[in-house]
Amino acid sequence: xxxxxxxxxxxxxxxxxxxxxxxxxxxxxxxxxxxxxxxxxxxxxxxxxxxxxxxxxxxxxxxxxxxxxxxxxxxxxxxxxxxxxxxxxxxxxxxxxxxxxxxxxxxxxxxxxxxxxxxxxxxxxxxxxxxxxxxxxxxxxxxxxxxxxxxxxxxxxxxxxxxxxxxxxxxxxxxxxxxxxxxxxxxxxxxxxxxxxxxxxxxxxxxxxxxxxxxxxxxxxxxxxxxxxxxxxxxxxxxxxxxxxxxxxxxxxxxxxxxxxxxxxxxxxxxxxxxxxxxxxxxxxxxxxxxxxxxxxxxxxxxxxxxxxxxxxxxxxxxxxxxxxxxxxxxxxxxxxxxxxxxxxxxxxxxxxxxxxxxxxxxxxxxxxxxxxxxxxxxxxxxxxxxxxxxxxxxxxxxxxxxxxxxxxxxxxxxxxxxxxxxxxxxxxxxxxxxxxxxxxxxxxxxxxxxxxxxxxxxxxxxxxxxxxxxxxxxxxxxxxxxxxxxxxxxxxxxxxxxxxxxxxxxxxxxxxxxxxxxxxxxxxxxxxxxxxxxxxxxxxxxxxxxxxxxxxxxxxxxxxxxxxxxxxxxxxxxxxxxxxxxxxxxxxxxxxxxxxxxxxxxxxxxxxxxxxxxxxxxxxxxxxxxxxxxxxxxxxxxxxxxxxxxxxxxxxxxxxxxxxxxxxxxxxxxxxxxxxxxxxxxxxxxxxxxxxxxxxxxxxxxxxxxxxxxxxxxxxxxxxxxxxxxxxxxxxxxxxxxxxxxxxxxxxxxxxxxxxxxxxxxxxxxxxxxxxxxxxxxxxxxxxxxxxxxxxxxxxxxxxxxxxxxxxxxxxxxxxxxxxxxxxxxx
Amino acid sequence: xxxxxxxxxxxxxxxxxxxxxxxxxxxxxxxxxxxxxxxxxxxxxxxxxxxxxxxxxxxxxxxxxxxxxxxxxxxxxxxxxxxxxxxxxxxxxxxxxxxxxxxxxxxxxxxxxxxxxxx
Ligand SMILES: Cc1cc2nc3c(=O)[nH]c(=O)nc-3n(C[C@H](O)[C@H](O)[C@H](O)COP(=O)(O)OP(=O)(O)OC[C@H]3O[C@@H](n4cnc5c(N)ncnc54)[C@H](O)[C@@H]3O)c2cc1C
Ligand code: SF4
Ligand code: FES
Numbered sequence: 001x002x003x004x005x006x007x008x009x010x011x012x013x014x015x016x017x018x019x020x021x022x023x024x025x026x027x028x029x030x031x032x033x034x035x036x037x038x039x040x041x042x043x044x045x046x047x048x049x050x051x052x053x054x055x056x057x058x059x060x061x062x063x064x065x066x067x068x069x070x071x072x073x074x075x076x077x078x079x080x081x082x083x084x085x086x087x088x089x090x091x092x093x094x095x096x097x098x099x100x101x102x103x104x105x106x107x108x109x110x111x112x113x114x115x116x117x118x119x120x121x122x123x124x125x126x127x128x129x130x131x132x133x134x135x136x137x138x139x140x141x142x143x144x145x146x147x148x149x150x151x152x153x154x155x156x157x158x159x160x161x162x163x164x165x166x167x168x169x170x171x172x173x174x175x176x177x178x179x180x181x182x183x184x185x186x187x188x189x190x191x192x193x194x195x196x197x198x199x200x201x202x203x204x205x206x207x208x209x210x211x212x213x214x215x216x217x218x219x220x221x222x223x224x225x226x227x228x229x230x231x232x233x234x235x236x237x238x239x240x241x242x243x244x245x246x247x248x249x250x251x252x253x254x255x256x257x258x259x260x261x262x263x264x265x266x267x268x269x270x271x272x273x274x275x276x277x278x279x280x281x282x283x284x285x286x287x288x289x290x291x292x293x294x295x296x297x298x299x300x301x302x303x304x305x306x307x308x309x310x311x312x313x314x315x316x317x318x319x320x321x322x323x324x325x326x327x328x329x330x331x332x333x334x335x336x337x338x339x340x341x342x343x344x345x346x347x348x349x350x351x352x353x354x355x356x357x358x359x360x361x362x363x364x365x366x367x368x369x370x371x372x373x374x375x376x377x378x379x380x381x382x383x384x385x386x387x388x389x390x391x392x393x394x395x396x397x398x399x400x401x402x403x404x405x406x407x408x409x410x411x412x413x414x415x416x417x418x419x420x421x422x423x424x425x426x427x428x429x430x431x432x433x434x435x436x437x438x439x440x441x442x443x444x445x446x447x448x449x450x451x452x453x454x455x456x457x458x459x460x461x462x463x464x465x466x467x468x469x470x471x472x473x474x475x476x477x478x479x480x481x482x483x484x485x486x487x488x489x490x491x492x493x494x495x496x497x498x499x500x501x502x503x504x505x506x507x508x509x510x511x512x513x514x515x516x517x518x519x520x521x522x523x524x525x526x527x528x529x530x531x532x533x534x535x536x537x538x539x540x541x542x543x544x545x546x547x548x549x550x551x552x553x554x555x556x557x558x559x560x561x562x563x564x565x566x567x568x569x570x571x572x573x574x575x576x577x578x579x580x581x582x583x584x585x586x587x588x589x590x591x592x593x594x595x596x597x598x599x600x601x602x603x604x605x606x607x608x609x610x611x612x613x614x615x616x617x618x619x620x621x622x623x624x625x626x627x628x629x630x631x632x633x634x635x636x637x638x639x640x641x642x643x644x645x646x647x648x649x650x651x652x653x654x655x656x657x658x659x660x661x662x663x664x665x666x667x668x669x670x671x672x673x674x675x676x677x678x679x680x681x682x683x684x685x686x687x688x689x690x691x692x693x694x695x696x697x698x699x700x701x702x703x704x705x706x707x708x709x710x711x712x713x714x715x716x717x718x719x720x721x722x723x724x725x726x727x728x729x730x731x732x733x734x735x736x737x738x739x740x741x742x743x744x745x746x747x748x749x750x751x752x753x754x755x756x757x758x759x760x761x762x763x764x765x766x767x768x769x770x771x772x773x774x775x776x777x778x779x780x781x782x783x784x785x786x787x788x789x790x791x792x793x794x795x796x797x798x799x800x801x802x803x804x805x806x807x808x809x810x811x812x813x814x815x816x817x818x819x820x821x822x823x824x825x826x827x828x
Numbered sequence: 829x830x831x832x833x834x835x836x837x838x839x840x841x842x843x844x845x846x847x848x849x850x851x852x853x854x855x856x857x858x859x860x861x862x863x864x865x866x867x868x869x870x871x872x873x874x875x876x877x878x879x880x881x882x883x884x885x886x887x888x889x890x891x892x893x894x895x896x897x898x899x900x901x902x903x904x905x906x907x908x909x910x911x912x913x914x915x916x917x918x919x920x921x922x923x924x925x926x927x928x929x930x931x932x933x934x935x936x937x938x939x940x941x942x943x944x945x946x947x
């Protein structure tokens with residue numbers, strides 16, 4: 001290395017430092033060097049852009065009209081002049097000659113160096129779809145891009161932004177404020193999925209939609225459409241077309257490494273540097289987004305500062321190695337507070353502390369691992385973001401303040417207040433506990449002293465926590481403080497992710513018109529980020545039941561049997577049961593079943609307890625094919641796998657039996673045709689017997705009909721399962737039409753009232769037969785209204801799931817990713 | 829180094845919150861998971877309890893619930909969570925430039941160095 005130059009020799013022996021890249025990292029590195037040793041280098045900076053150094057992250061506010069370019073300049077021309085720096089702008093470097101230690105620019109300028117610093121930043125990624133090179137397709141990286149967007153916005157019209165990440169959303173926000181009609185197209189199901197979890201992504205989407213943007217998630221771009229040589233729109237892979245006068249691609253960036261690569265430097269994803277920002281050539285340094293340090297490439301500015309400090313220390317003889325950064329992100333969209341840092345994906349040894357305050361639109365999630373914060377996502381209230389980030393970066397032990405951590409710095413660092421109970425105890429009597437109902441601490445304490453010993457009792461007596469529920473924790477604390485050990489635990493909650501019961505959740509879904517799983521989780525203060533295997537299927541069902549035809553079923557919240565429309569068996573294969581209406585079949589159907597059994601290698605063929613034929617041992621990938629064959633023979637799915645109507649068992653009745661009083665088989669077929677396909681809280685079985693001899697065993701079914709001379713006895717709540725229960729008699733009706741109508745009404749009452757995974761028997765035992773009778777028989781018009789609601793929901797659920805799958809819908813659920821054959825690849 | 833990682837295709841072939849399978853000839857089938865927050869994991873597709881196909885379970889957080897008897901299995905370590913005990917081998921996985929890679933040696937059943945702690 002060159003010996004340090006002495007001061008008076010400086011003019012002649014100064015080292016020549018050439019910087020490629022006049023951006024945030026390049027200039028910052030120069031500033032850091034000047035701060036340490038202003039006279040060491042003769043500095044030349046090359047910039048591809050024809051302007052001085054400015055703050056790139058402020059391009060978003062410039063686009064949004066909140067700042068002017070002059071306001072975001074970091075170093076004006078005077079800075080270059082004062083420090084004797086030669087700025088060559090608008091003239092990119094095109095070649096690095098390592099042997100002669102010089103660089104060559106586009107205009108042919110040759111500049112020799114002793115030290116070279118590469119700070120070329122990143123290139124925006126353009127998805128290679130047809131039309132992506134049309135005029136009117138822009139990226140979002142520099143001031144020229146902003147100017148193009150502003151020019152388009154002046155003409156008005158429609159803008160499409162591809163990419164719902166940080167950059168895309170900032171572009172969308174700016175264009176929207178500039179008066180364009182903006183649609184954001186995002187491939188993933190939720191916005192900013194790399195920074196936010198599903199819940200925060202959902203809140204963000206809702207807010208942006210409220211501001212007039214259209215957000216299409218799960219949307220894959222097929223091509224950019226053209227008219228008169230200019231962009232005219234975007235077509236998605238599902239066929240939708242969105243008109244556009246400008247298309248902004250903001251799908252990601254790639255380190256700009258081509259120059260370094262062709263110079264033969266070691267490059268992986270970025271230019272490989274050590275802790276002092278030295279590349280594989282000791283004379284060449286690199287810094288900023290173009291580098292890869294300890295395996296990581298960064299796309300934010302904070303790490304650049306650390307890199308620039310270590311670089312400057314190194315070249316001025318006071319090395320202090322850079323060790324990598326933990327980053328945090330904020331979205332610069334005015335009025336939306338959003339903060340994300342570290343690893344928020346949770347997981348092992350990781351515990352999520354989640355707070356949701358629906359009334360104020362706040363969501364906070366802190367991931368704690370072994371007494372340290374590993375990550376944080378804050379939405380709506382980011383005031384404590386820096387505090388959490390600080391604890392995270394320093395790896396501080398938070399065990400002492402863990403209980404109060406989620407409430408933020410003011411609360412958690414308050415010494416004695418760290419215990420939430422103590423914090424509540426310290427509140428004054430007139431402090432408001434329940435904002436929704438205006439209930440003070442004093443009132444809640446009085447209610448408890450007057451005998452309310454559970455959250456539920458408090459709720460019903462003074463209304464605290466009876467609405468949005470966000471103060472449930474405070475009420476619990478007050479109970480604990482007032483009663484000590486006498487607190488009664490409330491009724492069972494839906495699962496460990498929530499403090500609400502099944503009934504509360506069902507009621508609130510209707511009351512608050514909640515229509516998506518993340519929305520329910522947010523509004524009802526779920527304490528886990530995306531629920532568990534108990535609550536996801538339950539919420540999916542409750543929403544499906546509450547909003548037929550509107551709610552979009554969530555496959556990932558379904559148990560495998562329902563997701564694959566077949567029963568999983570102990571060896572991981574599946575069994576398949578085609579529907580046989582009322583237990584009837586034909587020789588043709590039997591032949592088709594036999595053929596399918598042969599063709600797909602069914603290992604067992606069995607008649608089920610519900611008078612159907614079950615084919616066992618079918619492989620997941622063969623399911624669509626066997627269904628296609630059975631469909632072709634006129635059969636549909638038997639739903640033997642579902643929390644749904646299974647079978648309608650029948651006897652032969654008056655048609656053949658010498659005792660039969662009515663056509664039990666015919667009625668069974670009609671009932672099955674009315675009720676099949678309906679999703680229920682649990683499996684549901686029906687039977688129709690032709691006389692009281694009851695050969696179809698109708699009195700151990702969820703709904704049973706026993707035909708008698710004078711009409712039909714309707715029985716409910718029977719179960720032949722773990723705990724055998726005989727039915728209760730609901731009532732007797734005279735006609736077949738009535739029997740059908742009452743059946744529909746009973747099913748709907750059960751669908752609307754029971755807890756998920758609760759069959760009719762435990763449901764009726766829980767609520768009482770009298771309740772069921774009163775809801776059906778005493779309320780005027782109840783039967784008609786319930787049956788009408790059932791029929792509406794049936795309009796949307798009676799399609800054969802097998803037919804959809806057999807036609808190729810969701811084939812990804814059945815197909816393997818591929819097959820790996822080690823022998824073929826052994827030489828790799 | 830290149831060649832020890834198997835490219836099994838683009839990340840978007842697995843929807844968040846779901847899993848897909850990769851059968852291995854003369855080896856164990858592998859389940860590749862994508863969590864709701866976009867993390868990827870690979871495990872042998874066999875629950876430590878009674879060999880249930882974990883790929884078909886419900887994914888929540890960084891765990892999957894086995895479809896046969898509801899054991900919860902950590903996607904990161906393969907260990908059964910809660911009161912259950914048992915462990916399924918994990919397959920080292922990385923995502924690079926939008927594609928999923930599995931460590932080849934782990935896929936074909938040789939003991940990869942990183943797996944030893946799980947064994
Ligand atoms: C719109 C927008 C908003 C952003 N918001 C944020 C934010 O809120 N928070 C945050 O932390 N980060 C944000 N970023 C990212 C941040 O701007 C970058 O991390 C940072 O600018 C990287 O600095 P850099 O010096 O490595 O690259 P740049 O700042 O991009 O500088 C590289 C420079 O090198 C020049 N160059 C490239 N090749 C050559 C060549 N051959 N010859 C000469 N010059 C060349 C380029 O023209 C460019 O000026 C945002 C980025 C954009 C585009
Ligand atoms: S229930 Fe009555 S009608 Fe039906 S098969 Fe038995 S005896 Fe005959
Ligand atoms: S096989 Fe997985 S829980 Fe039993």
